[in-house]
Amino acid sequence: MENNFKMIAKTFFGFEEILAQELRQLGAQDVQLGTRMVSFRGDKGFMYKANLSLRTALKILKPIYHFRANNEAGLYKGISGMNWSQYMNSNQTFVIDTTVHSDYFKHSQFVSQKCKDAIVDQFRSKTGQRPSIDKDYPDLRINIHIDRDQVSVSLDTSGASLHHRGYRTATNIAPINEVLAAGMILLSGWNGQGDFLDPMCGSGTICAEAAMIACNIPANINRKEFAFEKWNDWDNELFDIVMDSLLKKVREFHYTIKGYDKAPSAVQKAKDNIKNANLDEYVTISERNFFDTEKETQGPLHILFNPPYGERLDIQMERFYREIGDTLKQNYPGTNAWFITANLEALKFVGLKPSRKIKLYNGSLEARLVKYEMYEGSKRAKFQIIKE
Known part of the structure; x- marks a missing residue:
């Protein structure tokens, strides 16, 4: 070679x-x-x-x-x-x-x-x-x-950072970087073989990246240009061949991807971005407050979200993170829930023990991607059933 x-x-x-x-x-x-x-x-x-x-x-x-x-x-x-x-x-x-x-x-x-x-x-x-x-x-x-x-x-070879996917035209306060969103989804082990929920979806980035992963859609299919297109050895025909070969590997998706946000403006932006990415047949965005919701699907559910840290929104941190824990515990059995936060102190108020903590950075902020496992019934009952 x-x-x-x-x-x-x-x-x-x-x-x-x-x-x-x-x-x-x-x-x-x-x-x-x-x-x-x-x-x-x-x-x-x-x-x-x-x-x-x-x-x-x-x-x-x-x-x-x-x-x-x-x-x-x-x-x-x-x-x-x-x-x-x-x-x-x-x-x-x-x-x-x-x-x-x-x-x-x-x-x-x-x-x-x-x-x-x-x-x-x-x-x-x-x-x-x-x-x-x-x-x-x-x-x-x-x-x-x-x-x-x-x-x-x-x-x-790229030009502008590859997190500029090309589908996101509308954003909210401190939107999550597309590469960070995709990396968190991959680190969480989600591969499209189940239902997915982002309960605080903002401008819809995590839902969009989850849908592209589920369907094996190339990450930068919507991007307008790459730096190599201006090079002296640019080969347009070869690029088209590569693009066609990648599109042939796109696969069907047979589960649901949902995004909730309580802000009407965020919901509209998320819907616009999902539509721009040609993902609206896979992703449903709804105006809902996560704390008033419960699990709507049968079987395992994969939750991943980016809650406010306090640097972004004026919230009562202790109460907010306690409500996250209570909602997951009471309303979302049979769920693997992941979220990222740069407020490490706030994790104490969730009231649940994380099964994993992964150190990441959101911009310049040191953060943790944490996982909480919500069992059907109690954890003790689950292990008793397995033992018997």
Whole structure:
């Protein structure tokens, strides 16, 4: 497979293993876990496939060069040593994103400026013309990562973060990131083989991601563009072949996905977003207060939601989280209930013992994804029946 090359998929803390699993299932080669990233190998078609399919990736980078530098001159020389005409023309635009973890280079903006100078100077000396910077819609997005004296240069294959799925046009206060939503659903073990409920659905993101997982719909099928579509080697025909092959693997879903919210404005936004994603045949959104509801389906139910933490909404935290616990305990037997919270103190008021706690981050907030198992009848009765 001489056409294979290395790529890096960036993700959130805690999602590395499920991202690696996604990559293996897609057919990636040489999958290696890192911190907030997973590296792998594949060809150009697989690069298109990964961008279209991966639910827990934020970006996919294509490393193209690596060198050592411990000062400004070494950085300029290293970037100048690359043949940039392989990747763009003098009449095109570019932008540089930089991440720095180094005692030699303190400011990412300074690094971006020096790298930009090296690229521009190379084109000017060769052609008399220079490419321009465009921060919003560049033809080429370059990623520079410096760790001590190790400089890695990559092309950003994705462009805007892959959490921009393309279906969400209306949002509420602090909506959950689509990649975070998908990762939580995968971590919870839900695979579409049962009924699903988000009882505080907001703008409908968790319901949308759950439906796409259930039906094996590519995560970024509704996205308007990827960065690689502006590359010199863009292959529209190959992209269409990859897209068609993924759509052939979409499957039927025979259960229910429901979302509740007590705010009429949230319900309308969620309905709009579900419709934009072409998922309205799978997802039902209703205006309901979770604390006044009970389980409506037979058999196991999978609940997953993102309740307010206090940073988002003005609520009485102790009472609110106690009501979550009481509602689950009294009204939702035969249920696995998961939710994320960054208010770790509030978990004490739920009044139930979580069977799992997973450390995640919601933005900059350290959070926990917790699981509560609601048995039919008492837990003791369940084990007595098994024993007998």
